[in-house]
Amino acid sequence: MPGNAEHTHHIRLRTQQLEMNTSPAVSDDYEGKLQAAQVQLEELQKQREELERKKQELEALNGRKRQFLSSQVELTEKLSAAVTRIDRELYEMRQEMEDLEQCRVCFASHLDKLQKYNPEAWSKEQLAAHLDRATTSAELAADEYEQAAAHFSNMRSGEIFGRGKARRPGASAGGTSDFTAQFRSGLAFNLPVLVLGGIALIVYLLK
Structure with missing residues (x-):
């Protein structure tokens, strides 16, 4: 009986020693x-x-x-x-x-x-013919001048003819034909007066 008790005591001591020996390893692994x-x-x-x-x-x-x-x-x-x-x-x-x-x-x-043209140098015989040609040339020049003035009236170059204006959006040469038509109508209206004046001048010079 006493021998068994001593053996058990030794077993318990060894178990505690094992637990003490394994505890640091577990701690290190956790860390x-x-x-x-x-x-x-x-x-x-x-x-x-x-x-x-x-x-x-x-x-x-x-x-x-x-x-x-x-x-x-x-x-x-x-x-x-x-x-x-x-x-x-x-x-x-x-x-x-x-x-x-x-x-x-x-x-x-x-x-x-x-x-x-120099009317002063024309003879009486040639005066009528020369005046017809000269008058026709002058009328043609005046007509084309007015057409050009109307054409350039809405452009920068209108200032050349004293008609410079700010350009309007969408302005085109469409108004030129209207102006030219009016000018030609006026010219046709005044043409008889010009012709009569020319005839009167011729008659006066022939006297």
Whole structure:
């Protein structure tokens, strides 16, 4: 009996020693896992911060992109409209220059003819014929001058004829034909008076 009690006591002592021997190892393993978890948590935090930074950068880029697209649309409309207006303006300027060149040639021709007429040097026999030609030339020159003045009245060159005006939107040469028609009607109305005046002058010179 005493021998059994002693044996049991020794067994209990060895069990306590085993528990004491294994306890530090368990503690170290727990600390290691805790540190690993802490490191992993810090890594996840860094990843989250990195993702947040990239998200903010992407939002900033998208904001800049939207701003550019808006500016692009606005500038495209402005520049397109300006290019169209410039092309139209250049075309009208070229047309005006061509018309002015033709007008100058025409006027120079009329001027040359009119300056060559010298009624004082005409004989009585040739006076009637010369006056007919001279009157016809003068009427033609006056007619073409008025046509040119009406044509350029809504253009920059209208100032040449003392009729410069600000260009109206949509203004064209359509009003020229109306003006010319009115001028010709007036000329037709006054032509008999001019003819009678010419005849009276001839009769006076022949006396």
